[in-house]
Amino acid sequence: EAVVNRIAAGEIIHRPANALKELIENSLDAGSTSIQVSIKDGGLKLLQIQDNGHGIRVGDLAIVCERFTTSKLRTFDDLSTMSTYGFRGEALASVSHIAHVTITTKTKDSNCAYKASYSDGAIIPSKPGGAAEPKPCAGNNGTQISAEDLFYNVPTRRKALKNATEEYNRILDVVNRYAIHNEGVSFTCRKVGSNTPDVHTTTSATVVDNIRHIYGSAVANELLSLEKSYPVYPLKIKGWISNANYSVKKFVMLLFINHRSVESPAIRKAIEAVYTTYLPKNTHPWVYLSLEMDPRNVDVNVHPTKREVHFMNEEEVIATICEAIQDRLGDANV
Template sequence: MPAIHKLPEVLINQIAAGEVVERPASVLKELLENSLDAGSRAIEVALAQGGVKQLRITDDGCGIDRDDLALALERHATSKIASLEDLEAVGTMGFRGEALAAIASVARTKITSRATGAAHAWRVTEREREPAPAALNGGTVVEVEDLYYNTPARRKFLKSESTEFGHCDDVFHRIALARPDVGFQLAHNGRVSLRLAAGDAERRVREILGDDFMANCRTVQAESGSLSLTGFAALPAYARANRDAQFFYVNGRFVRDKLIQHALREAYADILHGARHPAFVLFLDLDPAGVDVNVHPAKTEVRFREGRAIHQFVFHGLTRALAAPVQAASLMHSPADPAGYSGPTEQIRLAVEEPGLPRQLSSWHADNVETRADFRPTSFPVGNRAPFNPAALEQLAPRTSGPALPQTPDNASAPLGYAVGQIHGVYVLAQNAHGLVLVDMHAAHERILYEQLKHVLDGNPGVQRLLIPAVFNASKIELATAEEHADTLTRMGFDVAAAGPNELAARSVPALLGRANVAELLRALLAELRDFPASEVIAARRNELLATMACHGAVRANRQLTLPEMNALLRDMEATERADQCNHGRPTWTQLSMTDLDKLFMRGQ
C-alpha cells in the first residue's frame, strides 16, 4: 500500500475541473453567471469551433479591481460569500469560487477587466497571475482557448463542433430567458447567430421559443406569502416529443429538480396523455434562505427547506392556470360572460353503469338570450338521435329579401361565439367576433362530462369495505410510511394497518377502485407519499375510470344537433375547466380568423 501523500495543486484543480467543466457549454454557463452577478446590462459571446478552440465573453458589468483580479484564478476565492450564513442564503448565481480556477487548469485563460472608476484595465492569465496593465473601456472580457489542451484524454470525449455548439446554444438560451432585462449576443465562427435586445419576459420568450409557443400557452401567475410563480405554460396542443422546451428557474437559476418535475408532471397529468412532454417557461421566486443551492457543483440541483409546501404551491398554481375555462383564458380576450347568460338552465340525465354514482352528471347550459324570444333552451337527449331542424336556421335568420347566413345574438359577447351549423354530424361551426370557430363536439362534450364527474365525487371518495382484508408483504419503510401517513390514507378511503412485522392489511379501499389490485395500488401510493407531499396515485386511477365513463357518455359522431343544442355546448365549454382539450390531450376547438379566411380566398390580393 503506497504511503498517503498530498496531491499537487495542479492535479487538485484538474480533478475539480472534472466536476465543473464538462464541455465548452459548462464554461459558458459559469462565465455568463459571473457576468450577470457583476450587474451587466449587455453581454456578448463569441465562440470558435463550438467553443473548443475559443470562447470569449464580453460584458459591461462593474469589473474587477486590480487586487481582486490577482485572486480571481485561485481556488475557493470569491467575492459573493464570506460566512456560513451567506452560504445558507445565496442570492447570486455563483458562490463556490471554483469555476475560474477549474477553467484555468484545463484551458488557456485570460481575464481583462476594468473596475468602475479605475484609471485603466488590468489583465491576468492562467500562467501570469500578476496583473498587467491593459486597454479596455469598462467591464470584463474573459477569453478561454484550447479547452483540454493539457489533458488530451478528456478532449477525446468532446463531440463534433456542431454538437458542442448546440450545447452552448442551449445554455445561452436558458440564461437569456432568465434575464430579459439584459441584452445578449451570440456569435459562432465570426457569424452572429442570435441578438437579443433587453425587454420584457414575454418578448424574450417569443424571441427564443417562437410565436407558435406564445399562441398556445397560458400565462401563469400565483403568489402566496414570499412565494411567487410566474411565466408561461403551453397547452397540450403544443406538447413535444422531448423536453427541449422545458425551462424552470428558482430565483433566476435554471434547475432540474426532482420535486419540481413531479409537481409539473402532475399538473399536466389530467390534460396530457401518452409519451408527449409539456412545454413551459416558469419562474419560482422565494426567500433565498428557503432553498439550498449548494447541492452539486453544476448548481442545477437544489434542495428546498419546505419541500412539501413548494410542491403544492407549484402544482396548484400551474393547475389553476391550465384549468381556466375558455371564457377566462380565451386567446381572443372576449368578455367573461355571454350577454344574457345566467348559468345552467337544466340538467340532462345520463345513465351511468356504475353502482353508487349519481345519475345527474351532465349539464349543458342552454342559451337563454332575452333579446330573442324565439331562442329557447332545449334539452339534449344524449341517448336518442334527434333529426336536425332546418327551421331553426330560418328562425335565427334576418328578414331580408335574399338568402343570408343566420345572425347571432352578439358574437362579441361569447369567446366561442354562436353556432351557425354542423358538418357531417361531427363538427360544430360557430361565428364569433374574430371569425370562424370549429368545435369537435364529441371531444368537447367528453371533457365537460369528465369535469362534472370529478366535481360530483370531489370530497366524497366513497369507501368499500373488503369482506376479506387484503394482506401483502411490506418492507420496513413501507410499514413506517403507512403508520406516518395513516390520516392521509384514511381520508383517501383506505383502512390500512400492520398485520405483522413484515405485512400490511387493507380493510377498505375507495369505492371506485374496489376492483383494483390492492397490493399494487398501495405500494405505489406509499412510494408516492414517502417522496412527495401529496399523492396523485389515487386521483390518477380514479380519473382513468371517470375518463372512460365520460367517453362512453359523450355525444357520438353523426349525431345531428339543433342550433340551441350547439349553443348550449359552446356555453358549457366556456364555463368548464380544461375545455380546450379532450380527456386525451387533443384540442376540442380551433379558431380561423377573418384574415385566415380572406387568405384562403385571396380577398384583397
C-alpha cells in the same frame, strides 16, 4: 497539487456549456446589461464572454482565479442566505486549471483596462521572465473572459467531447435560457467568423418577446402567464406556460430557482402529469418557471455547477406549483 486541482476542476466543469453557465452568472452578478458570447469549435477552442458589468479591480486580478476566492460572501452567516448565484469562488479557478484563461477588465473609476492570463489559478508573465502581473491596456468598462483550448491537459475529457456541434448546441441552450430569464439584459451568441449571431436579444425585449425570438411564434402565442406567491414557505412562482390546447413533441422546461438555471426531475415529472389530462397522448407542454424561495431552504450543499437541486418541503412545494398550473389551465379553458 496542480493535478489534484485539475481533477477537482474536471468535476465542476464537464463540458464547455458548464463553464459558460458559470461565466454568464458571474456577468449577471456584476450587473451587466449586455452579455456577448463568442465560440470556436463548440467552445473547445475558444469560449469568450464580454460583459458591461462593474469589472474587476486591478488589485483583485492576481487572486481572482484562486480557489475559494469570491467577492460575494463576507461573513459565515452569508453562506446560508446567499442570494446571488455564485457562492463558492470555485468557477474561475476551475476554468483556469483546464484552459488558458485571459481576463481583460475595466472598472468605471479606472483610466484603463487591465489584462492578465492565467494558468492553474495564477497569473502568468506576458513575456518569459517577465513579471506575473496585470498589464494596462485599452478597453471598455466591463469584463472579457476568454477560455482557450478547454481540457487541453485532460486528454480523456477532451477525447470524450468530439462533437463540436453538440457542444455548441448545449452552449446555445444555456444562452437561450438565461436570455429568456433576464429581461433587460441583451444577450448574443455567435460562432467566431460568422456575421450573424445565433441568438440576439435586446434590453427592451419582454420575456415573451425573447421566447418568440428563440422558440418561435407558435409557442409564444399560446402561453399563459403564471404569477403566485405563497408566504408560508415562502415561495414565489412566476412564469409562462403553454395552454391546454397546445403541445410540443418534446417537453421543454426552463426552470430557474433563485435565478439559477437548474434541473429538477421531480418538478418535471409532476408538471408533465398535470398536463396529461389535457394534452393528446405523446405530446408535451412548454414551460418556463421561475421560482424564488428562501435561499436557506435550497440545498446549498449541492455543487455550484450541479444543476439538480433539492429544497425544503419539496413534495409540498411541488404540489403547490402543480396546483397553480392546474388552476391556470382550468381558468383559461372556461
